[in-house]
Amino acid sequence: MNTLSYRTLTPKAGDINKEWLLVDAENEVVGRLATKVAALLRGKYKTNYTPHLDCGDNVIVINAEKIRFTGAKMGDKEYIHYSGYPGGQKKATPAEILRKKPQYIVEEAIRGMLPKNRLGAELFRNLRVFVGSGHDHEAQKPRLINIHEIK
Secondary structure, three states, X not given: OOXXXXXXXXXXXXXXXXXXXXXXXXXXXXXXXXXXXXXXXXXXXXXXXXXXXXOOOEEEEEXXXXXXXXXXXXXXXXXXXXXXXXXOEEEEOHHHHHHHOOHHHHHHHHHOOOOOOHHHHHHHOXXXXXXXXXXXXXXXXXXXXXXXXXX
16 A cells, blocks of 8 residues: 555635635735735635636725836836727826726736636636725625735
């Protein structure tokens, strides 16, 4: 009998417990915030992390309008959108987008750090981004976390 043989345990849907986490984006750098939130959405910090399953938590990001960019990215970086029609390519800087729809910047940064497949789309549905300090998920009792303590 081989005593060193172990079986890999894959968590079932009932074994995964998802909790609600609250992240404050005030005065945070966009990319650094996005990497931490993407890891929370994936569940990479959990002991039962499985790459092909949704093991992550539901994450609420507040104060999306108070994020910041390093260097000159606020004026130099461009977000490009294409409608699919000839001449339908539009460009916008983060400064323009922050005036119109600030949660878009946080959502796109996090979406870019998730897998580009069905699992990534499913994980992105667990993210809620709000402008201001209020949100409509008080009933879920989200736990406020400091993203600087996550490794």
